[in-house]
Amino acid sequence: MGYAFDVHDVAHLSARPEELTEVDGYSLTPASLVSDIGRIRATFGDRTAALVETVTLRRRARVKLPFASSWLFTDDALQQSTTELVSRHRAERLRGRRVHDVTCSIGTELHILRDTAEMVVGSDLDPVRLVMAQHNVPGVAVLRADALTPTTRDTVVVADPGRRAGGRRRHDPAALEPPLPALLDVYAGRDLVVKCAPGLDVDSLDLDARGVRAEVEVVSLDGGVREACLWFGGVADASVRRRATVLRSDGTQWTLTDTEPDDIDEDREPGRYIVDPDGAVVRAGLVRHYAARHRLWQLDPRIAHLTGDALPADTTGFEIVERLPFTEKILRKRLAEWDCGSLEILVRGIDVDPAVLRPRLDLRGSRPMSLVITRIGRTAAAFVCGPRTSGAQPDQRNE
Template sequence: MAYAFTLGDVEYLRSSAGRDALREVDELELTTRTRLADIGRARARFDVRAPLLVESVLLRRKAAAKLPGSADWLFTDDALQQATPAAVAGHRSTRLAGRAVHDVTCSIGAELDALVGTAEVVIGSDIDPVRLAMAKHNVPGAQLLRADALVPTSRDIVVVADPARRSGGRRTHDPAALQPPLPDLVDAYRGRDLAVKCAPGLDFDRFGWDGEVEIVSLDGAVREACLWSPGLASGSRRATVLHSDGAGWSITDEEDDTIPEAEPGEWIVDPDGAVVRAGLVRHFGARHGLWQLDPRIAYLTGDELPAGVAGFRVLDRIKYSEKTLRQELARHDCGVVEILVRGVDVDPAQLRPKLKLRGKRTLSVVITRIGRSGVAFVCEPRTTSTRTTHR
């Protein structure tokens, strides 16, 4: 069970004595192998404050990859789990550059930290006094106040909100079960410029959002959706693909989605999950001169692999069955295989041992359907093109 921080704990951790104690505990290994012994040492040195110090050190270590530069920050476990990764928060802050922004669910300050570098004015508020005290420590450049997100405390300023989707480690995708509830939040700021971070699995069409829905991925994993009100929107759907090294790109439904109908080409492309979730597969294909294997399936294909795009060079195409695929992989001397499946009822984890691979090559298999037929493409391993595109 996660440690329950108090305002007194935050005050201690921010003090000179608390900072010294954190540095001392951070010298402990605190791995699975040493955890019990290290906690014993911390208890002997810091008595009842040991759990607070150990939890804080472990949370800082956990945050290092998600929030670079947060080595001296304070966290709660739930707040860290929900905190926006720095690359994603940085992207959102870029879209709001030069504006005055109020984060009405600022928590421990992950969004605020990005906003203070781009926004003209940054205000943060939260109903939780402990998280607000942590935000004051983490992001001293923001103006902070304690307030209920459903009670507006600012005017003529962009509102950013991140309703809590988890409590005690449990996640919800129900808009009305968020904290604060998404419908109530939208009503509270109706007519204002509003950006709301949500779970990407939310049914946005059913919710009836009339602005832009942006699906964001980071390093290949879909991380969030952001709802942008009409005054901040560009189109109704956007996919943004980010990488921790700072690279990234976006595509919207305002781009052309005209793609040809043709037989499978030399390459198969599995678009980033943000593109698929945003419903922009055809737009992505049109941008890069690709087309779909089947109009109902999200795989794309083409005769060239666009620059910066990962794909699979096709070696063979077969009618799918376990027996036929096993024989084909044996013929290619395959010993290790990556299996991608879309549009057919096949579990890669169950299929892999049935293939009885004994060869030396590493290959990829794309199993899908074209029309009503299940097909399998035996491919070279996934590769990313570095050639120059001509658009």
């Protein structure tokens, strides 16, 4: 758990940025931390903890929030804050709208939204995070208000219910802050956007019983799934129930929705390659749609691994070398014969821990390879493959 800031800490840090600049000159590494803090304490006394925590959080934020070099944070707020590219994608969907972020926290979304929205306002119940937001995003109106008490009209409501307490993640929608079911009730009929953890069980919200239709967008960045975003009302695409959006740091992106066909060939033998779809596609339940788009098929209808004779553009996959029954003895023997020295292991549908399996295969060769372990029907299968390889790059920045 990080340092517990109060409003007096925030006021002082805002007024004396030179103190943070001086503390930032210290390494604050595990090896130097004790001696560094001793020197800092000799100069700044009881302000040391707040200064060191702020400098440490700013350093952690450099990759995730590169614009926030002079920001103030709490540890929980930084952990839950959305990576810049993901926030910008959402802000583009809200371009030209009047937006109220009812859980504005330290102001990350406000900073991004003010570039695209006609008007943006933020609110939160936490007084410390509010004064941090005022420091971080000057010129944007923020007010103290309960997210479950509507305070603006004719705005798109954006909410990011708290998923962390004391550094620990909450998974139950009803245990979020504010509770997600209550949020949906309060803003029923409003244009609403709710950021959620990527593992959210949308079915548990029982939206049909509420008479509510939502577009569920799962977003990944550079192969890592970052969030599930629920879109309601006029900001949702009325024809879409599920969307996967795949973002890259180089600015390329593509999207896939359930409006596309999902008819694929059944009961075919594996092709030349195995393709592990982007996590956003898998979490959005669009594996068959992705397969149909790229003329792939499934190794098994219940497993997300796909196969085909060519790799889709901007995707990685594995060229099959050999299919084997899944037994450690056979795998150890064949991998040795293939001169395998390093091995990427992918597992779906089988209870196998790659970190436990890898040393037991006793790899002593020089060749990098891959191993895909999966279930086909009722049988465990192992595909020995070449190293991960990339498909052709797309010609356009957006698909």
